[in-house]
Amino acid sequence: MEIKDGCVVAMHYKLTNDEGQILDSSEGRDTLKFLQGAHNIIPGLEKAMEGKKVGDAFEAVIEAEDAYGVHHEQMVQKVPQSAFQGVDKLEVGMQFQAETEQGPVPVKITEIQDEVVTVDANHELAGVRLTFNVSIEEVREATEEEKQHQHAH
Template sequence: MNISKDSVVQLHYSLFDEQDNLIESTSGGNALAYLHGHDNMIPGFEKALEGKAAGEHVSITLTPEQAYGARRADAIQRVPVKHLSGAKVWKKGMTAVVHTEQGPRQVTVEKVGRFMADVDTNHPLAGKTIRFEVDIQDIRAATAEELAHGHAHGVGGHQH
């Protein structure tokens, strides 16, 4: 079976920045599982895996436009410090989570005062070319429940 819309893909990946620094990796843990073609992964990633088979190794280099977009200079927002989660004391450069109407969102602290903080809402990898090294472990047809929910279930996927 090859990767196509409505298939559940299990894979291991390592993510690198432009200087070849490892950002994150699933090696040593469970394979990541996602439902292909349902916007669960960045578009350039899914496009590069379309048609691939289990057992394949794929190297994927994505420009900012294919990954997390260009950095936006107007993405600085002022929020109450009490809305930042992830630490007790905040400093410039730290990553925080802010809960929004669209769900949790990662932000980078730019400036922090006693009650308010200026945060950069750009994705931390916005404006960067990134590279994934991917090992496809397994591919299967999605269940009716996974299709209804819009994501993969089970190990490496969503747990209900």
């Protein structure tokens, strides 16, 4: 059976950046299962899956635009340290939920300088070209419940 919208796919993968650094991998873990066509995975990888079948192994290079998006400088902001009331010690790398007019947005502290904290709301892989080494382990029709819920069970 070929992968098409409405199929549940189980795959093993290794994700690297342009420098060859391993960013994520399913090695030593269960396969990653997703519902093709339900936007459970990044768009570029979902597109690369089309037509593949069990036993296929391939490399997919996904540009940032088809992965986690480009890095938007306007999503990096400097805020006063007083915005973090109730937090004893701020450190670079800490993550918070910022309340915005559009609802909560995850942000990460990228710099602390005196009383000014720089936060970044971009996905940590925004602007990064990704390479996936994939092996397809299972392909099957999704159940009606999986289709309704828009994810594999």
